[in-house]
Amino acid sequence: MTGRNEGRQTAAAVASPGPRTQPGVAAGGIAQASAVRLPSTLRVGLSRGVVELKQFFRQKDAVVFTFAFPAFIALMLGLIFDEPVHGIADVRISQVFVAGMIAYGIVSTAFISMGVGIAVDREDGTLKRLRGTPVPAGAYFIGKIVLVGVSTVAGIVLLLAVGVVLFDLKLPTDPARWLTLGWLLALSVVSCTLLGIAASALARSARSAPAVLNLPAIALQFVSGIFVHNDALPDGMITVASFFPVKWMGQGFRSVFLPDSMMVQEAAGSWEPGRTALVLGAWCVAGLVLCLLTFRWVERDSR
Template sequence: MSEVTVSQLDRPAPLPALRNDPRRVLRVGLARAVMETKMFFREKDQVAFVFSIAVVMLIILASIFTTQYRGTDITVSQVYVAGLIGTGITAVSFQNLGISIAVERDQGGLRRLAGTPMPPSAYFIGKVGSVLVVAVIQVAILLVLGVVLYDLQLPAAIGPWLTFTWVFLLGLAAMTMLGIAASSVPRSARSATAVITLPFVVLQFISGSFLPHTDLPDWLLNLSAIFPLKWICQGMRSVFLGQEAAFMEITGGYELGKAFLVLTAWIVGGLVLCLLTFRWKDQHAG
C-alpha cells in the first residue's frame, strides 16, 4: 500500500465532486435565487404582466358583482379574492416560469449555463426561490386589496393560517414543477407565451378561480379535479370564507385531505415530468 503524502491530502477535489457538494449546491442555488429575483424585477413589463393578471381580474369582476352570495354574509367579491389567490399563485409559477425558461432555452442561455461549473440543481433552486418570493408578494397584494376594498375578513385563529401555509406551499410547488416541465413544450421563444398561457386560461375557468364551479357539466368537473388549481382555490376558500361558504362546493365541503393528496401527487408527478422532459438546449440546436 503506497504512502499518502501531505501534498496529496491538500490537493483540491476533482471538479465533479465540488460541483455536486450539497453545501456548494445550496450556496450557489441561493445566490442564483437572489440574482433571478433581481432580474425579474428589472424587467418592468414582465413584473406588470405577472402581477396584473389576478389583480386586474379581481378589480373588474368584484366591481361588477357586489351582492351577497346566496343570502349569506359573504359577498361575491370576497369569493373572488379567495379564488383568485389560486390564479395569482399559478401566474407566478406555472405561467411565468414556463415562459421564461422557454425563452432562456431558445436564446441559448440554458446551453451556456450547462457548460459552466454551476451545479444544474442550483439553477432550479434559484428558479424556485425566485418564484417563492414573487408568489408571497402577489398573495400579499391580493389580500391587502381584499381587506381594504372588499371587507375580506382575515382568520383570527391559527388553524386556518396553517391550512393557508400548506395549501400555498404545496400548490406553489406543484405549479412550479408543472411550469418547468411545460417549458419544454414551446418550439421557440415566440410561441412560448401562447403555448403556456392557453392551458393557464382554460384551467382558471374550470377550476373555480372566479366562483365555485357548481354549474359546470360533469365531464369538466372531473377534468378540473385532476389538476392542482382547483384544489388550491378550494383550499383558499376554506381559509378566508370558512364553513359558512362550504355549501358552495360541489360536495358541500372543502375536502382538505383530498386537496393535500392531490397537490402532493402533482409535486411528485411534476418532478418526474421535469426529469423526463427538461432539456438544456433547443431541440433544433446542434
Template sequence: MTSTVRTRNRTSDADADADAAPRLPGAWRLGLIRGALEIKQFFRLREQVIFTFAFPIVFLFLFASIFGDDMANTGSTASQYYVASMIAAGIMSTSFQSLGISIAIERDDKVLRRLRGTPMPPAAYFLGKIWLVLVTGILETAALLAFGTTLYDVQLPSGISGWLTLGWLFVLGITGCALLGIAISSVPKSAKSATSVVVLPFLVLQFISGVYILIDTVPGWMLNIGSLFPLKWLCQGLRGVFLPEAAAALEPAGSWEYGRIALVLGAWCIGGLLLCLLTFRWKSRSDG
C-alpha cells in the first residue's frame, strides 16, 4: 500500500512539473525570431548588402544613360520603362537567387541538419527566410524608386489602384520566386556549384522575359519559354503600373492581362510550394 501511494505521489509530481514547464513558442513566433536573426546576419555582410541594393540601381543607370530620354513606341522614357524591369529582376534576385544559393550553402555546411535536430518546427526556418526576402525586397524596391524619382524623374503610380496593383504583384511575385528558389536549392550537389546552378537560369530568364530587351523585340519562341516562368509575367504587370496605357500595344496580347498575370503568379505560388514539399532535403547528398 505504501509503495502504491509513493508511486502515485511521484506520478503526481511529474505531472505537476510537466504542467509547470513553459511551453515552447509556436512556429509563427519562432519564425519571427528566426527572421530577425536572418535579417541581422544579412546586414552584417557589408559586401552582400551593397551588391543586393546596387544591382537594380546600377542597371537602371546604365539603361537610362544608353537609351536616353525617349524609347520608340513606349510613349515614355527609358528610365520609366526599365524601372519596372529592374523592380522585377530585383524581386527575383532577392528571392529566387538569394535563397537558392544560401540554402544550398547551409545544407552543405550541415547547418540545416543541425537545425532539423532541434525542437524548432521546420516551418519556422522557412518563415525566417520569407521574412528576410520580404524585408530585403521592400528595401531594394524603395531604394530603386527613390533613385529613379530623384535622378530620372520616374513617375510613380498616380492613384490608389496603381499602388494596389504594385502591392499584389510584389506579394505574388516574391512568394512564387522565393518558393522556386527554395526548390532549386536542392539541385546543386555542393555549395561550390550552387552559384553556377542558380545564376545561369536566372540570367537566361532575364533576357527571354523582357527585362533587358524591349518586349516586342524578343523572338516569339523565347517569349513562349519565358511565359512558363513568373519573371515574364511580373515584368509585364509592372510595366502596366509604370507605363502609359498606350504602351500595352507592345505586349504580345496588346494588353496588360492583369487577370492572367494573377492566375499565373498564383499558380506558381501553389506549384512552387508543391515542388518544395517534394524535393527539399535537409541533408546533402553526401550525407545519404
C-alpha cells in the first residue's frame, strides 16, 4: 500500500513542473517604443537635488535643528569651557570642542536628516509618487546626496566660522591637513548617509523617526568624546565608541584643526589616520550592505 502511494506522489511531482503560464501575458507587445528619449538619471537627479534643497531650507525647524544645532552646541560648550587644555598652553578646550563637533555636524546633516527625510518621503507619498513616474531610483538618491553634500558643507562652514571668530581656531595651512580633511569628509559623509538610509527602515513612521535616530546619535556623541572631553570618559565608553564611526570622525577632525601637541590627549596617544580610514571605510561597506538589505520604497505592511 505504502509503496503504491509513494509511487503516485512521485508521478505527480514529476508531472507538475510542466509548462507554467507566464504571469504577465503581454497582450499588445511593446506598443509605441517612444522615439523621444527619457531624461538622463543625472539630469533628473540634479533637478531632484534642487527641489530637495528648496524644501529643506524652507522648513525653518529642520534648518535650525539639523543644520545650525551643532554650531549652537559648539558655541555653548565653547563659552562654558574656554580655559587652556591642561598642560598644553596654546590650545583651548573650546577649540577642541569645535573641531570634534564637525563629526556631530555630519551625523546631523547626513545620518539624521537622511534617515528622517526618507521616513517622511515614505509616509507623505513622495516615494510613491516617484514610483509612478519614470524617475529611476538613482535619481532620487542623487537628489539626497546633493542635499546632504550642500547642507553638510554649509553646516561645517558655519561651525568653523563660530570657531574662528569666537574661539580663535586656526585653519590649517599645511596642504597635507586639507588632504586629510578631504578624505575624512568623504568617508564620513558616505558612511553616515548610507547608515541613515538603512536606519530609515527602523522608523515605524515619520513622526517616530527623529526619536529613533537621535537617540543612538546623541549617545554616540557622548561616548565618542564629542560632547564631553576625552579625559572625562570612562575606559569602557571609549572601548564601546571605538566600534562606531563617530569617535574616529571626531579624532580625525581634531587632527586636522589642532596642533600635533594635542595627539597625547587621544586615547591611543596618536592621531591614528590609518586606523581611522580603515574603520570608516568598513562602515561605508557595512552601510551599503544594510541599505541594500533594508531599503523599502513603501510603508511597512502595505505591499
